Amino acid sequence: MEMSPGERCEIIVDLSDGKSADLFTLFEDEVDEAEEGIISGMLGVLGSSEVAAAMPSLTLEVDASIVPNRVPLPEKLVNIIRPKANDIVRVRAFELTMEHDGGVSGHHGHAAMDMAINGASMDMNVINERVNLGEWERWRIRSDMGAHPFHAHGCSFLIDQMEGATAPEDQRGWKDTVVLDDDDWSEIVVRFDHVATDQFPYMYHCHILEHEDRGMMGQFTVT
């Protein structure tokens, strides 16, 4: 599974054979190199040096003292009721941008980047959006440059379109992060059911730490 910073995935692991299962975390380029090795590794045929060197992030082991409760997987894991088109009362657009800050080389020998959403870098004293409690909205989020995992507080949302196309099956559940690729856009439908005041607003932001720290973040109230 491809995962971005801050993203969560729910998985079901079949341990009915009693064997343990290893979960690996790799960087994107390592995945490309090691994908075949990982798959053969799963089959117990460790071949690739990448896989041999990789440490599992998590190992799931079966506790033999627990009597297994063997139930079949349900036909449907969750029942999601999507809002109808006319339930959505507002559309907001968010443009994520990165710009060189004037080309002056910084102390580290490279120009710093200014990062912003809708032209504004994060400012603790500015409320960027005001949302009405309990109303469905459509948020269209676009990356001007680079890949960004967009995250919003105080909600779970449904991804309608992802990277300019219909969201893949594994992205159609309740989410709190949506990934945008370079020069791509995604659309979410979202409803906020918790109050957030001017004094204690929520945030939406890119979940790459270096990007949110450089301003790719905004504040919103829910009232």
Ligand SMILES: [Cu+2]
């Ligand atoms: Cu980012």
